[in-house]
Amino acid sequence: MSKQTQSQDEAQDSLEELGLDDGDYGFIISADGQLKHLFTPEEFALYPPKTVQRILKIFGIKDINEVGFSDTDDGLNTLH
DSSP states (O other): OOHHHHHHHHHHHHHHHTTOOTTOOEEEEOTTSBEEEEEOOTTOOSSOOHHHHHHHHHTTOSOGGGOOOOTTOSOSOBOO
C-alpha cells in the first residue's frame, strides 16, 4: 500500500469514527475564529439546509458555490 493511499485510508477511518456521512457538511474553524476549511457533500443541493446557510452567513458567504480556499487566503472571514 502506498503512503498516500494509507493516509487516505486513515483519514477515511477518522471521519467514520466521528460519525460523518457522505451527505454531511463540515466547517473547520481555527482558535481565532477563522474559517480554515469547508467540506460539502459531493452532490450537495444548490441551496444547502437553512442551518448551513446561517453558518455561511456568519462568515459572509452568500453563495456556497463560489467558496474557494487556497493557501494564500488572508483569513477569508473571521467570527467576531
